[in-house]
Amino acid sequence: MRKFYAPASIGNFCVGFDSLGASLAPIDGQLLGDVVYIEQANDDRFECIGEYAHKLPTDPKENLAFQCLTHFRAQVKSDMPSVSLTLEKKLPVGSGLGSSACSVVATFAALNAFAGTELSQSQMIELMADFEAKVSGARHYDNITPCYLGGLQLTAELVPDRALALPVDPNWYIVVAYPGFALNTSKARSVLPATLTLSESVEFAQRMSSFCTLLQLNRFDEAVVLMQDNVAEPSRSPLIEGFKEAKLSLPELGASVVSISGAGPTLFALCDSLEIAQKCQNWLKSNYLNEQGFSHICKIDSMGTRELV
Ligand SMILES: Nc1ncnc2c1ncn2[C@@H]1O[C@H](COP(=O)(O)OP(=O)(O)OP(=O)(O)O)[C@@H](O)[C@H]1O
Numbered sequence: 001m002r003k004f005y006a007p008a009s010i011g012n013f014c015v016g017f018d019s020l021g022a023s024l025a026p027i028d029g030q031l032l033g034d035v036v037y038i039e040q041a042n043d044d045r046f047e048c049i050g051e052y053a054h055k056l057p058t059d060p061k062e063n064l065a066f067q068c069l070t071h072f073r074a075q076v077k078s079d080m081p082s083v084s085l086t087l088e089k090k091l092p093v094g095s096g097l098g099s100s101a102c103s104v105v106a107t108f109a110a111l112n113a114f115a116g117t118e119l120s121q122s123q124m125i126e127l128m129a130d131f132e133a134k135v136s137g138a139r140h141y142d143n144i145t146p147c148y149l150g151g152l153q154l155t156a157e158l159v160p161d162r163a164l165a166l167p168v169d170p171n172w173y174i175v176v177a178y179p180g181f182a183l184n185t186s187k188a189r190s191v192l193p194a195t196l197t198l199s200e201s202v203e204f205a206q207r208m209s210s211f212c213t214l215l216q217l218n219r220f221d222e223a224v225v226l227m228q229d230n231v232a233e234p235s236r237s238p239l240i241e242g243f244k245e246a247k248l249s250l251p252e253l254g255a256s257v258v259s260i261s262g263a264g265p266t267l268f269a270l271c272d273s274l275e276i277a278q279k280c281q282n283w284l285k286s287n288y289l290n291e292q293g294f295s296h297i298c299k300i301d302s303m304g305t306r307e308l309v
């Protein structure tokens, strides 16, 4: 039996709507992401287990991981031996942590390794993005590529090889807080502005391009100052109970940035010390999470999807 783990990620990373994404590694070593188990079998079998399995449709045909298996057999390797595939669903659905991307990326990574197909990185990314597009209502790569490759990625159709890794400040701590309720990505996309004015578009381009360039120059503190989301956050924040209060309170505790992770409702706070991160996490535990919620203090994961041994 082989096991593949795909980590959670923060889409948009505040300043790069649909174009920046960061992979997450909790500092306590917990696995925050989905795991796929694969082994040869007499016929194709699929099972979904884990803490959030009950939140997914019971019909395997409606599970993205099973759909990836069917697609891989039909389009990539029809003579692949039969497999038993198990998805351990460890991330809540509709969380803003790239939950569907985790299932898709872990499954394709497992199938590619099991079948020995050795698809190129670009082929893998395209396969994965096709499935992300099915559920979120738009083709975007900002959960797929950080989840697959690790790191903070500038990632979009126009980006060479779909992804360019950016340097990150080794001092950054990222507190993620999932409040305990779901927000469907397609719903969170339906409230977005249909158009941006010329000045809004120019400001977005200036922020994102300067942010990426400053990271390349290791001028991290100046990059962080530019982290403001004028594209998605204003229309999405009313959908997320408690977000506005957190956005006001966490900077008083020292957070450098507070923003929505992906489509929400998970919130992330970027902090430049562990002490600040712990204070922010305590506040979030008392004021943002319900009984189903959770929070982790993370670093940016540098490994992406990997086989667990
Ligand atoms: N293995 C799976 N993992 C996650 N979602 C799945 C899976 N299989 C099917 N789905 C369905 O896909 C949809 C995913 O919705 P959505 O894009 O809002 O969630 P998400 O990917 O979990 O969100 P986010 O990227 O914000 O974490 C849901 O309707 C869910 O039932």
Ligand SMILES: N[C@@H](CCO)C(=O)O
Binding pocket: 011, 012, 017, 018, 019, 096, 097, 098, 136, 140, 142, 143, 185, 188, 189, 232, 261, 262, 263, 264
């Ligand atoms: N960039 C996507 C991420 C979805 O998790 C969005 O904000 O809708």
